[in-house]
Amino acid sequence: MKSKLTSGASIFHIMTELSNKHGAINLSQGFPGFNPDPRLLNLVCEFIKGENNQYAPMSGIPELRNNIANKINKYSGRSVHPEKEVTVSDGATEALFSVIMGVVHPGDEVIVFDPAYDNYVPAVLLAGGTTKHIPLIRTNNRPDYHIDFQMLKESISKKTRLIILNFPHNPTGSILTKSDLEALEEIVSHNKVYLMSDEVYEHIVFDGMKHLSLASNDALWQRSFVVSSFGKTFHATGWKVGFCAAPEELTNEMRQIHQWSCYSVVTPIQLGIAKFLETYPEYIDTLSDFYESKRNLFCSLIKxxxxxxxxxxxxxxQLLDYSEISSENDTSFAEKLTKEIGVASIPISVFYDDPPNEQKLRFCFAKNDAVIEQAAEKLCQL
Ligand SMILES: Cc1ncc(COP(=O)(O)O)c(C=O)c1O
Incomplete structure (x- = not known):
């Protein structure tokens, strides 16, 4: 357990350092290369200049919780109670941590689908639980990297306390379909398990497809913690403001940890986001198109x-497969790409407990178009 928690710097830090050292284009870490909407920046500045710089309530500023509840209603059709079922968190990270610490007890098992975002496992280990890893399945049909429900069914035991999902998915970009939700509903209805759904990319879905939140399904909602991040939605990862929506009983479990670890989240930013959501509700609907054009640009240039x-x-x-270029393992190929070609990425193996031998790298395309063009030109040299 200890080694997993103390295994040194994360790959995101390592690749960013390497990228800086070699003057490479950094497409490794998942942060946007541009500022939030100026209207949002102005609102936050106004709230800072006004007298809004003291502690916020533990569960979040009421205006923000109301707007989050409205947003969930609009996009998932779920009516959530803003006071009892919504908690504003210190980024999605703190919500994920508080959920895991709140519901996982020593000896409990938690199911994680690999490749998986790297925050989940350390939190489970800190809670005294263990993780069971199930690979997402590859097909040539979209969405790629989907859940094998037979395998999930067989992996659930009496010890299983929590299943962690993350769609839209980091690092593969996969999303859930309606039949996935139905299959999940069928499986969990026979088991006493909780679901934690990491939906930080909820508003970034392409090609006319829709994000399906676990909140949209009656049976799943009853046992779900739905977590999201305004860092991703508003190009403001440094603000670290997210939220957790869950039925009252579950919210109470999560808040037991939240109130003693983080207590409350930065006041003027909560106020600014609340006002922005209320005043410019159309902003969120522009986000998928904004990123789809960046994905299209990147993909067309490396086609x-x-x-x-x-x-x-x-x-x-965007995952890129380099098996036509090299058979080298992904970590050393990512290093070489950073040092010699000048583009930093993340090797997919770091997202696995037991990595398959895949030649794949993850590239973040949340960058200005000129940066995407320069990176693609370099990648085309290989
Ligand atoms: C899948 C996933 N979950 C959670 C987070 C963390 O979100 P936040 O920055 O709001 O803590 C990230 C950030 O990259 C992520 O990719």
């Missing part, structure tokens, strides 16, 4: 390169 890929269905990541 004739020696990388192969399936266009991402959501999130702001």
């Amino acid at each position: 004739n390169s020696n990388f192969s890929f399936q266009p991402s269905a959501g999130s702001f990541y």
Whole structure:
């Protein structure tokens, strides 16, 4: 357990350092290369200049919780109680941590689908639980990297306490379909398990497809913690403001940890986001198109390169397969790409407990078009 928690710097830090050292274009870490909407920046500045700089309530500013509840209603058709079922968190990270610490007890098992975002496992270990890893299945049909429900069914035991989902998915860009939700409903209805759904890329879905939140399904909602991040939605990852929506009883479990670890989240930013959501509700509907054009730009520029890929269905990541270029393992190939070609990425193996031998790298395309063009030109040299 200890080694997993103390295994040194994360790959995101390592690749960013390497990228800086070699003056490479950094498409490794998942942060946007542009500022939030100026109207949002102005609102936050106004709230800072006004007298709004003291502690916020533990569960979040009421205006923000109301707007989050309205947003969930609009996009998932779920009516949630803003006071009892919504908690504003210190980024999605803190919500994910508080959920895991709140519901996982020593000896409990948690199911994680690999490749998986790297925050989940350490939190489970800290809670005294263990993780069971199930690979997402590859097909040539979209969405790629989907859940094998037979395998999920067979993996659930009496010890299983929590299943962690993340769609739109980091690092593969996969999304959930309606039949996925139905299959999940069928499986969990026979088991006493909770679901934690990491939906931080909920508003970034492409090609006319829709994000399906676990909140949209009656049976799943009853046992779900739905977590999201305004960092991704508003190009403001440094603000670290997210939220967790869950039925009252579950919210109470999560808040037991939230109130003692983080307590409350930065006041003027909560107020600014609340006002922005209320005043410019159309902003969110522009986000998928904004990122889809960036995905299209990146994919069209590397279409004739020696990388192969399936266009991402959501999130702001694109996986590229380099098996036509090299048989080297992904970590050393990513290092070489950073040092010699000048583009930093993340090797997919870091997202696995037991990595398959895949030649794949994750590239973040949340960058200005000129940066995407320069990076693609470099990648086409290979
Ligand atoms: C899948 C996933 N979940 C959670 C987070 C963390 O979100 P936040 O920055 O709001 O803590 C990230 C950030 O990259 C992510 O990709």
